[in-house]
Amino acid sequence: MTLKRGKFITFEGVEGGGKSTQIQRLADWFREQGREVLVTKQPGGTAIGSQIRQTLLHVDHAHMEPWCEALLYLADRAQHVRQVIEPHLSRGVWVLCDRYQDSTVVYQGVARQVDSGLIDAIYQQAALGLKPDLTIILDLDVTTGVARARSRNVELQLSQAEGRFEEEDLSFHRAVREGFIQLAAREPHRVRLVDATEDAEHVFQLVRDACEAVVHV
Numbered sequence: 001m002t003l004k005r006g007k008f009i010t011f012e013g014v015e016g017g018g019k020s021t022q023i024q025r026l027a028d029w030f031r032e033q034g035r036e037v038l039v040t041k042q043p044g045g046t047a048i049g050s051q052i053r054q055t056l057l058h059v060d061h062a063h064m065e066p067w068c069e070a071l072l073y074l075a076d077r078a079q080h081v082r083q084v085i086e087p088h089l090s091r092g093v094w095v096l097c098d099r100y101q102d103s104t105v106v107y108q109g110v111a112r113q114v115d116s117g118l119i120d121a122i123y124q125q126a127a128l129g130l131k132p133d134l135t136i137i138l139d140l141d142v143t144t145g146v147a148r149a150r151s152r153n154v155e156l157q158l159s160q161a162e163g164r165f166e167e168e169d170l171s172f173h174r175a176v177r178e179g180f181i182q183l184a185a186r187e188p189h190r191v192r193l194v195d196a197t198e199d200a201e202h203v204f205q206l207v208r209d210a211c212e213a214v215v216h217v
């Protein structure tokens with residue numbers, strides 16, 4: 001009997017949209033159905049990726065060049081896809097990933113204006129061009145989102161170590177949000193925009209609806 005390949009579901013969106021809460025709930029829901037699930041994230045889903053993550057997110061690196069930033073995210077993805085994601089999918093595990101290539105397309109390609117054709121070309125080679133079956137974008141007003149993310153970083157004492165993107169001004173985050181909205185319009189079959197303004201329970205209903213519609217759970 002041939003093993004059925006797992007589904008690959010990614011979560012994206014502006015800061016503070018509540019991705020980790022929704023991913024955990026979705027993982028629990030899938031596990032209740034008897035599925036094997038891996039929850040992971042980018043950057044930082046491997047030991048090598050954790051080192052790359054520290055370099056990418058530290059507030060001291062505010063002067064990082066956009067190309068350096070883009071290549072580090074792609075390097076993290078190359079390692080993560082080849083070492084972790086693809087082997088799990090081929091074993092039939094469902095993989096839920098907190099951020100993926102669409103973040104590079106939007107943060108580096110749209111907001112930092114790094115050449116999107118080259119970003120895609122590197123991704124195709126380095127990360128096998130592995131496409132999610134479903135991408136859920138948690139969408140909300142950036143003022144609310146960034147405020148939530150900043151207070152979470154303070155609470156978890158991550159402000160210095162991981163706060164570089166939260167320090168960007170609101171116009172950067174607005175460009176990111178607009179980039180994600182346009183992406184959802186360009187790829188409606190794969191990408192679902194979910195309004196993340198309301199409470200976590202309500203948002204989870206929408207996330208589940210998107211899963212039922214796209215990956216036929």
Ligand code: TYD
Nearest residue numbers: 015016042043073099100103104107108165
């Ligand atoms: P993280 O702490 O995971 O933030 P969040 O909870 O908002 O997902 O930090 C990841 C940061 O890296 C986030 O600000 C978005 C940014 N990012 C990119 O700019 N490009 C990328 O390709 C990825 C994966 C993340």
